[in-house]
Amino acid sequence: MWFKNARLFRFTKPFDIDPEELEQKLEAAAFKPCGPQEAFRQGWVSPLGRKGQQHVHSAGGYHLIALRREERVLPATVVREAVDEQVEQIETEQVRKVARKEKQELKDQLTQELLPRAFTKSRRTFAYLAPKDGLLIVDASSDKQAEELASELRRAIGSLPVRPPAVEQAxxxxxxxxxxxxxxxxxxxxxxxxxxxxxxxxxxxxxxxxxxxxxxxxxxxxxxxxxxxxxxxxxxxxxxxxxxxxxxxxxxxxxxxxxxxxxxxxxxxxxxxxxxxxxxxxxxxxxxxxxxxxxxxxxxxxxxxxxxx
Structure with missing residues (x-):
């Protein structure tokens, strides 16, 4: 269990969450697979994977958590080809040009029709809360991924007073x-x-x-x-x-x-x-x-x- 990255968030107020309460809140926001019409879905899973049942793994005062994100893979080229075919059919049968607004409506409609047949991919983002150190540490390769986890955690537990740490000189x-x-x-x-x-x-x-x-x-x-x-x-x-x-x-x-x-x-x-x-x-x-x-x-x-x- 080695992090490959460490993105730091500093608690701006004392934050000592009870592991049992954290477990209950993450369980209530547990991961569920994407529905047929959903582009993505995310939720909390066990950090131990299939070998674990708990959503929080606590040791030494540190609480390890994992956010799973699943999204449907629908390549833009597939949607574009489907739109082009529809546009060509309309223009041939109705002898008229398809306007930009109508193309966008076709794109939205076809995207919804193609989503249920799209493959899915998923990723897990790990983090741990360190209340005694005043930190949340996220194993994320980008700021966006780290902020995504922090936002989802805030939504699950109701409050997360954090910000990136600041130093005295640039x-x-x-x-x-x-x-x-x-x-x-x-x-x-x-x-x-x-x-x-x-x-x-x-x-x-x-x-x-x-x-x-x-x-x-x-x-x-x-x-x-x-x-x-x-x-x-x-x-x-x-x-x-x-x-x-x-x-x-x-x-x-x-x-x-x-x-x-x-x-x-x-x-x-x-x-x-x-x-x-x-x-x-x-x-x-x-x-x-x-x-x-x-x-x-x-x-x-x-x-x-x-x-x-």
């Missing part, structure tokens, strides 16, 4: 400072070999670099020309590697050999126990990393956060 300023050495890179972190730089002018050119010495002349020349670093590959304590972007999203998250060895040392053939152990290891490492990372980024701006009394 991430691009910090990233660029680490590479031009005007800002010290904290000792727990190491530079990878990948970054993305953006031109701050109106043209907004982008340079993506891989497999390079990030403090070499090539990168330094781009920085001296006024470009800023917006994505940066980092390592942390030989335990994790990731690419951090200016939205503070951790992408291509990889847990190191030392973490995997801890899991391998657990002597059990029970799948549930190994899942539990992996989840514990992952949450503990991220609980150590995230505050250290926010501090390295200049410190978190907590002006909009209400702390517990």
């Amino acid at each position: 991430p691009a300023f910090t990233f660029s400072g680490w590479l031009n050495e005007s800002i010290d890179l904290p000792g727990a972190f190491s530079l990878g070999t990948e970054c993305e730089l953006k031109d701050t002018s109106e043209e907004g050119g982008v340079v993506r670099c891989k497999g390079l010495d990030l403090r070499g002349d090539e990168i330094r020349n781009h920085l001296e020309a006024g470009m800023q670093v917006t994505k940066l590959a980092l390592g942390w304590e030989d335990a994790l590697t990731f690419v951090l972007d200016e939205d503070l999203a951790l992408k291509r998250l990889k847990f190191g050999d030392t973490i995997q060895e801890k899991l391998d040392d657990i002597d059990t053939d029970d799948d549930h126990a190994r899942f539990d152990a992996a989840f514990n290891l992952m949450t503990l490492e991220l609980a150590r990393l995230i505050p250290t990372l926010l501090e390295a980024m200049g410190g978190e701006d907590r002006s909009a956060i209400v702390d517990a009394a």
Whole structure:
């Protein structure tokens, strides 16, 4: 159970949900397959897949959840061909041109007729609530996917006071400072070999670099020309590697050999126990990393956060 991404949401108010209450609310919004005329449907499923019944997997004060989204796959080319055939038939039989509005109505009608015969595809998005850390962490490859889960969770439980974390100085300023050495890179972190730089002018050119010495002349020349670093590959304590972007999203998250060895040392053939152990290891490492990372980024701006009394 290793996340490949970590998109962070900070609770703006104290939020300590009872696992049993969370289970009841997610069960009430459980996933059901798409109906014949539905383009998509989403709902909550067990994070353990077919091996689990509960919609919430809790361990160590962390609550793992999973949102399943199913959608019908109806290629635009299929709809377009069906519309073209109908338009050609009408124009031939009625000897008239089909107007744009009528074409749109035909498209809507044919889409509804074709939907029940379309294949479906689905995906699961995992997240966990960390009330004691004040965070919701989503394993999503895009902001849209993460926001989708947060919105669905808010709908299910009635309230979800979260926002992306904010830091005291612009991430691009910090990233660029680490590479031009005007800002010290904290000792727990190491530079990878990948970054993305953006031109701050109106043209907004982008340079993506891989497999390079990030403090070499090539990168330094781009920085001296006024470009800023917006994505940066980092390592942390030989335990994790990731690419951090200016939205503070951790992408291509990889847990190191030392973490995997801890899991391998657990002597059990029970799948549930190994899942539990992996989840514990992952949450503990991220609980150590995230505050250290926010501090390295200049410190978190907590002006909009209400702390517990």
